[in-house]
Amino acid sequence: MVGLSALDKKLGRDLIRLWPQALATALVVAAGFATLIVGVGARRSIEDTRTAYYDRHAFADVFATLTRAPNAIERQLAQIPGVQLAETRIVQRGLLDIPGSSAPASGLIISYPDNSAQRLNRLFLRRGRLPEPGRTSEVVVNEAFAVAHGFSPGDQFHANLNGRLRKLSIVGIALSPEFVYAIGPGDLVPDDKRFAILWLSRRAVESLFDLDGAFNSVLIKVEQRHDTKAVIEAVDHLLARYGSTGAIARRDQQSHAFLDSEIQQLTAMSTVIPPIFLAVAVFLMNMILARIVALEREQIGLLKAVGYGRLSVAWHYMKFVFAITAIGCLIGAAFGTWLGRGLTRLYANFFHFPFLVFSKDVDIYILATAICAVAAALGAMRSVVSAFSLPPAVAMRPPSPPHYRRVWTDGVLLLRYLSKLTVMSLRQLAHNPVRAATTLTGLALATGLLVTALFNSDSIDLMIDVSFHQTARQHASVNFVEESPMHVLQDVRRLPGVLAAEPYRFIDVRLNNGHRSRRTAISGIVEKAELSRAIDNSHQPIEPPRDGLLVNARLAEVLELKQGQVVEIEVLEGKRVTRRHLISSIIESYIGLGAYMELSSLNALIDEGPKVSGVHILYDTSHEHSLYKAIKKTPIVASLVLQKHSLKKFRDTVGENINTITALYIFLSSIIAIGVVYNSARIQFSERARELASLRVLGFTNAEVSRVLLTELTIIILLAQPVGWVFGYVFAEAVTEGFKSDLFTIPFVIEASTYAKATLVVMAASAASVIIVRQRLRHLDLISILKTRD
C-alpha cells in the first residue's frame, strides 16, 4: 500500500476486514454482470454469425415449392422486378437405410447444380468434394448427420429413392445456411441420426425422380430495398399453375424461424434476469454502506474536523462500493465468458454454423460495467449523502439511542405471552420495516428466480403428456412421398405387426381473419380416432368437425379468432379454392399453428377424392424389425416418424438443457439468498452485538442468543416465500410470453412441488449463511463489548 493516500489505505483495509460481506455482494454483482454479457453476447454471437454466414453463402430471401415446372420458367423468375437472383432445384424425400440402424432414417434430397456454381444457399464444404455431374451414387451429406454416424467421405449407405433402393457413397460433408437448424419430419427437436440432408448432382436427381428438364423448388435473392412481398406475389402468380403451395419469405423458413425464436428467447432472458441481480446488488450496497457509515460516524467527524472536504469524505465511501463493484465485474466477466462459451458450445449442438464463437466484444463488457457501476452508485447514494452532509460536531457525538415504541403488533400478537427473546425479535422487525421489506424482497427475488427456472420441467412434462400421450398416441407415422389414394390404408394394415392404422392428410393453407393472416397446414383426422386425437383445454378428446375447424390456442391468438367465429381458408394446393369455415373449438396443442378437420371434409374442401398424406400406426413391438424392413422397401414411403425416438430425443435434448439451466439458476439464486441473508445477519449482528453480549452475560446460552438473531431472519425468510412464489409466477408467465412463437408454445403450468423446491433451495442457502454468522457468536468478546459505550 506504499504510495496510497491514508484514506485509500483505510479503504483497502476496510475491504480486507469486511471481505465476506464484500465478496457476498460482489458475487451478486458478478451474477448480474455475467447474465448480462451471456444474454447479450450469445444473442450477438448468433445474430452476427448468422448474418455473416448468410452473406458469404448467399442465403435466399424467398423460397417456393411446387409440383413440377419446366426449366425454362427459371428465366421468367429472374425477370420478375426486384429479383436479383433466381435459382431452381429439385427437392425430394427418401428413406435411408443406415448400416447398424434398424429403423429407417429420413432424407431430404436436394439437387446440386452441375454446370455452374451454386448461386444461392451455397454449401460450406467441410470435407471431401462435390458430387460429379450425373453420378447417381455420389452424395454430399450434412455435417451433423455425418458426425452422428461417424461417417467420412468414402462411407456408404442405402436409400430408397423414388421406390428404388440405391447405394450412395459419401463424397463430401457440408453445411448449408438453409439448415442451420435442421429438424426432421414430425420431430420436435433435431435428431441428427435420423434426419439427413443429401446433395446429389442435379442431373442425377432429375433421372432418379423422373424430373428431366424440370424443377420443384425455387430460391430467390431479392434486390436490396425491394419489397419482398411484391416479389412473392409475382412468384406465386407465375408458379400457381405448376402446383406451387405459395412462396414464403425468409422469416417463415424453418431454420431461420428457429434461430429467430432463439434470439427472441435470449432477448427475453436478458431483459428479465440481469435486472433481478442488479436490484439485489443495489439493496446490498445500500445496506452495507449504511452500516459502515453508522459505525464510522466519529471517524467521519474527525476527518472533517481535521480538514478533509465533504466531497473527499463522500467520495471515499463511494469508492468503497465501486471497489466491490469492480471485484464483482471482474468475477462476472470471467464467469460470464466461461458461461457464454459453454452456452455457445451447447448451441453448436443444435445450430450448425461453420463456426460459432461467443461474442466477446469489448463494448458489451464496458456496457455491463457501466450498468453495474450505476446500480452500485444508486445503492450507495443514501449513505454517501449522509456522510457528505453530517456536520463534524454532530458526527463526533454518539448517535442518539434507537427509539423503540409499542406498535400495533403488540396488541395483536399478545406480546406479553411471548418470551422476551421473541418480543425483542418482533420489535426489531417492526423498528426497521424498510430494511425488513427490502431483505424480504431480495429473498423473494431468489425464490422467484428459482420458480422461473424450475417451472420449465412442469411445462415440458405437460407438453410431453399432451403431445405424446394424449394426442399423438401412435407408435409411428408413415408419410408418403405424395398424396395417395385411400386404399393404401389396407396395404399399410397388412404390414408385419401392424395392429391399428389411421389415415391422415395435410393440406397447405393460408388462414385469414380480416387483416390477420397465417400460413399453416390443416390436418385431416378421422372421427372416433384412437391414435391421433384432438383434445380440448380440459384434456378431453374432441371430435374433428365436418363443417368447421379446430385451431390451437396459438393460432387462435395470432389470428384473433374465437370459438364460433368464421375464418377464411385459402387452400394453397390443387384448385386453390377459398372457403369460409366456423371455428368450432379451440384445442390444446403446443406445437406450431395447429388446425384440424375431419378427413373426408378436408378432402371435400379441396374438391378431391379420398386421399391421404400418410397413416398413423400402432404395431406389435416384437415385429418391429420386420416392419422396418418392409417399410424400407416400400416405394411410396418418404419418411417414418417413430414416436418413441422423437420422445426420447426430445427428453434427452430438452432434459439436458433444463438440467444445465436448473443447475445454473440454483447456483445464481443461492448467490442472491446467501448475499442477502449473510449481509442481513452480519449487519444485525454488528448492530446488536452489545445486546447479544448482554444476554450472554445475563446467563443466556449461545443457542438462546442465536434465537434472537434467527427469529427475525426466519420470519423474513418465511414471509418472503409466498411473495417469491408470486414473483416466480409473474416471471414465469413473462418468460412463457417471451418464448411464444409460431413454432411452439411453452405451456404455462407450475406444480406445487416446484414452489416447494424453490423454497427449499432458498432456505438451504439461507441456513448456510446463518450458520456462518452464528459461529461469530461463539467468539463474541463479551467483556470488551460491554465495557464500551454504544
Next chain:
Amino acid sequence: MADHAIFDIDGLTKIYRTGAVEVRALDNVGLQLHSGEFVVLLGPSGSGKSTFLNVLGGLDHPTSGSCKFKNQDLSVMSEIDLTLYRREHVGFVFQFYNLIPSLTARENVSLITEISSHPMTPEKALGLVGLSERLDHFPAQLSGGEQQRVAIARAIAKQPEVLLCDEPTGALDSKTGVLVLETLSAVNKELGTTTIVITHNAAIRLMAHRVVYFADGKIARLEKNETRLDPAEVTW
C-alpha cells in the same frame, strides 16, 4: 452478614498474551468473600480488579489457581456450566447499563425472571429500585440513573447470591449516583446479596464492609470498615 465464605479464591493468576507481549493481569491472588458482604474493589486502571470481577462472574477463565463458588471451582467449568452459573447465581450491573433497547423496563426484567428458578416479580424488583411508576417505559425514555436502576432491578430479580457491579455510578452525576448506591445498599441489606462493586470513586469505599485494594494484579491491602457510611452521606 453470615460469616461463611461464598467465594474461596486461591493463587488466582490470569495472563493475557498478545503476540510476544505477556500481561499478568492477576498475579497469585488469594481471598475469601463472605455471604452477604458488601465489598468494594479499588485500584488504578490495569490493576486487575475488572479481571478479578470477570473471573468471579464466570465471564473469564483464570490461567491458574482456583476460584471456588460454594466449593465449585469456576476455573474448571465448561462454557455451558459457566452460562448456567451466571443464569442461576450472579447478577451483573455495568457502567453503561446494557439494557435491551427494544424492551420496556418491565420486559427487561422479565427477560431474566423468565429463565430463573426463584425470581421475584418484575414489578417487585422495579419497586425495590423505586421505579414502580416507570414500568412500561423503553430505555430511551428513561434517564441515565433510571436506566441503571432498571439494570439493578434486572440483576436482583432472580434473587442472586452475588451481585457484581463494574463502575455502576461511572456514567452518572453525583445526585443520581447516590440514588443508585442507595439501591445497591438496600438490596444488600434486605436480600442479603453478596455485593462486589468496582469503582474509581474512593468515597464509596466507606459504605463497604471491606475494601480490597488492587495494584499490579495483586491485592495490595485489605481494609475493614468498623462503621459503614450511609450511601446518602457519600459525596464526590
